Amino acid sequence: MIFLGEFFALLTAISWSGGSFSFAEAAQRVGSIQLNVNRVILASVFLSLTILVFNFDYSISGYQFKYLVVSGIIGIVIGDTFLFSAYKNIGARLSMLLMSTAPIISTILAFIFLNESIGLTAIVGIAITISGIILVVLNSDNSLNTKYKITKIGIILGLLGAAGQAIGLVFAKEAFNSGELNGFVATFVRVFASVLFILPVTIIFRKYKNPIKLYLNDPKAFLFTVVGTVFGPFLGITLSLLAIKYTKIGIASTIMATVPVIMLPMSKYLHKEKFTWKIIIGTFMAVGGVAIIFLR
Numbered sequence: 001m002i003f004l005g006e007f008f009a010l011l012t013a014i015s016w017s018g019g020s021f022s023f024a025e026a027a028q029r030v031g032s033i034q035l036n037v038n039r040v041i042l043a044s045v046f047l048s049l050t051i052l053v054f055n056f057d058y059s060i061s062g063y064q065f066k067y068l069v070v071s072g073i074i075g076i077v078i079g080d081t082f083l084f085s086a087y088k089n090i091g092a093r094l095s096m097l098l099m100s101t102a103p104i105i106s107t108i109l110a111f112i113f114l115n116e117s118i119g120l121t122a123i124v125g126i127a128i129t130i131s132g133i134i135l136v137v138l139n140s141d142n143s144l145n146t147k148y149k150i151t152k153i154g155i156i157l158g159l160l161g162a163a164g165q166a167i168g169l170v171f172a173k174e175a176f177n178s179g180e181l182n183g184f185v186a187t188f189v190r191v192f193a194s195v196l197f198i199l200p201v202t203i204i205f206r207k208y209k210n211p212i213k214l215y216l217n218d219p220k221a222f223l224f225t226v227v228g229t230v231f232g233p234f235l236g237i238t239l240s241l242l243a244i245k246y247t248k249i250g251i252a253s254t255i256m257a258t259v260p261v262i263m264l265p266m267s268k269y270l271h272k273e274k275f276t277w278k279i280i281i282g283t284f285m286a287v288g289g290v291a292i293i294f295l296r
Contacts, residue, residue: 005247009255012239017096017262019232021270023084024092026224030214032084033207038225040076040195043233047188050238058185065189067175072190075168077198083161089154093267097136097260098158100129100286103293105166113170114177125292132285139278148271183241191233254291261287 027035051058060068086095104126110116140150148154172190175181202208215222243252260283267273 003247005243005245005252006255008239008246009243009252010258012236012243012252012256013258013262015231015236015239016256016259017266019228019230019236020087020092020096020259020263021266022224022228022231024087024095026221026228027084027087029218029221029224030209032081032088033202034209034211034214035084035225036077036081037195037198037202037208038211039080039229039233040191040198042226042229044188044192044195046229046234047184047191050234051182051184051188054184056182056184058182060181060185060189061179063178064175064181064186067171067178068186068189069193071168071171071175072193073197074171075165076190076194079161079164079168081161082157082164086154086157086161089148089151089157091148091267091271093260093263093273094136094140094148094150094154095158095161096263097133097283097286098155099162099165100133100257100260100290101159102162102166102169103257103290104129105163106169107293109166109170110173114174122293125289127289128292129286129289132282132287132289135282135285136279139276139282183237187233187237251295253294257290257294258287 023035023039030038050056083095083099086098107116107118107122107126111118137150137155168190172186175186199208215225240252240256243256264275264280264283268275
């Protein structure tokens with residue numbers, strides 16, 4: 001089928017967009033830390049069942065395992081906790097727009113630690129993305145009719161989330177660079193390692209509440225958590241792997257980076273947000289800059 005990979009990449013972006021809104025609602029109800037713990041537990045179950053059902057090769061070296069564990073702790077435990085906190089402060093749309101800086105951070109880190117080159121094209125892409133994000137932030141509406149307010153702490157949390165994601169990806173990439181590795185298995189190691197780390201820590205510091213009791217009191221929170229987990233770390237990852245399989249990585253990555261653009265009509269419908277032309281142009285600039293970075 002022509003453009004099959006591109007089709008899967010577009011489905012990935014739509015899936016991640018829907019998952020982001022679900023997680024934003026869940027974070028409002030149960031808190032960012034509680035959500036992150038519950039999400040990674042559910043994702044671990046979904047991924048392990050997928051690996052067993054499809055009998056994927058789960059061969060992995062000690063070197064790869066070590067880097068994936070570190071990747072999971074930095075990217076999922078730390079990065080996603082900041083991201084979910086940003087959801088609570090500034091909403092899913094702007095938080096995911098700030099996540100557009102993750103490729104910029106990972107590109108710079110790869111240049112420093114993995115000796116990957118940064119050409120003039122990448123620098124132009126970085127400048128366009130940053131300019132687009134600044135344009136959106138400066139022109140976002142903070143009126144009483146807006147569900148989420150633009151705050152400095154929210155923007156900082158979003159950028160910290162992007163940094164965590166970027167650093168986690170650098171470690172994960174090193175694991176893939178060192179030998180053959182199934183994508184689902186790599187994701188399971190990252191996710192399950194984050195469970196083993198974050199669950200006991202949150203229990204010790206009494207930041208984790210009984211999920212059964214919590215969700216019985218708020219069934220909608222459970223629904224949003226499950227939907228976000230299915231569309232985010234489970235279905236989204238599956239579709240992204242299919243996209244990369246059937247088309248070039250740069251093309252797939254560019255289409256998957258259109259999440260902030262796809263979230264514009266979703267935000268208008270779900271949250272009744274109003275957008276100026278500057279916000280729309282800034283969003284497209286941010287995504288366009290990311291596309292230039294991926295396709296350089």
